[in-house]
Amino acid sequence: MGNLEKRIQQLKQRRPGYKDILDFYQKVKETQDRTKASLKIDPIKLKKEWKELLAKQGFSLIKKEDFSLDIEASAGLFQALCKISKEANLHMAEQEEKIQTMIEKKKIDLKKLLKEGLKEERIEKVADEFGLDKEVLLFLVQNSIRPSIEAGREQLRSEVNSETWLKGYCPICGSFPSLSLLKEEVGKRYLLCSYCGYQWRTDRISCPFCNNKEQGSLQYFYGEGEETYRIDLCDKCHQYIKMIDLRNVGESDFILEDLATLHLDILASQKGYKRSVPNPWAA
Ligand SMILES: [Zn+2]
Ligand SMILES: [Zn+2]
Secondary structure, three states: OOHHHHHHHHHHHHOHHHHHHHHHHHHHHHHHHHHHOOOOOOOOOOOHHHHHHHHHOOOOOOOHHHOOOOHHHHHHHHHHHHHHHHHHOHHHHHHHHHHHHHHHOOOOOHHHHHHHOOOHHHHHHHHHHOOOOHHHHHHHHHHHHHHHHHHHHHHHHHHOOOOOOOOOOOOOOOOOEEEEEEEOOOOEEEEEEOOOOOEEEEOOOOOOOOOOOOHHHEEEEEEOOEEEEEEEEEOOOOEEEEEEEHHHHOOOOHHHHHHOOHHHHHHHHHOOOEEOOOOHHHO
């Protein structure tokens, strides 16, 4: 049994209500990992002369739309994810059927759609145009291009310094974090990019979204009996970020850990706080 499978078993035992979504996640992740093995992406071009200046002024290395994609591999993955989704639930099955019909009738050009996946607004527009569920379409597209994005991140890793950036957004692609992570015995805090998955260090006490550092307006709560997961709330911007203490779970699959603690997101939302980057699996 692989690590992913083992962890999913553990989580299912602890929280049986998550069984279906965890099974779904496992299938998606395994399919993505298979795609990763044969991925071919072009080198991402950097404007070297600007690099240092941009970093000094707090700009990220590239923008989301600058990532290179392996479109063939992404299209194959899209079809595979559609198949998995079809079996996941009725709503996904309905959406999948609509999407396939649009592709067959050539109303949706899949490869073009995937390229546009780099810009969320474009996907939303396509969903509107064809009466599709935005969340489902975005989920399928983003999970299809994810292996390419992650490969791009690895290409650019050596261009940035994870320890000195310290800002609330990703030094590689400029996106906001989806999670924060506590690591090492001293509890160094890192942020995890919601888009490319890069991790960079940040202050222990601060809100990544509005840069608030005042202790009085930053609160937190834990999951019941779960010291591993914490929700950090900011009373200035009324947003929150989930923190995973990796000292308890080790280098786990963060998307999985996030997914298995959606009850904490519900609690935070009931308290009136918003998640800056919505969990795509929650839809
Ligand atoms: Zn990023
Ligand atoms: Zn804030």
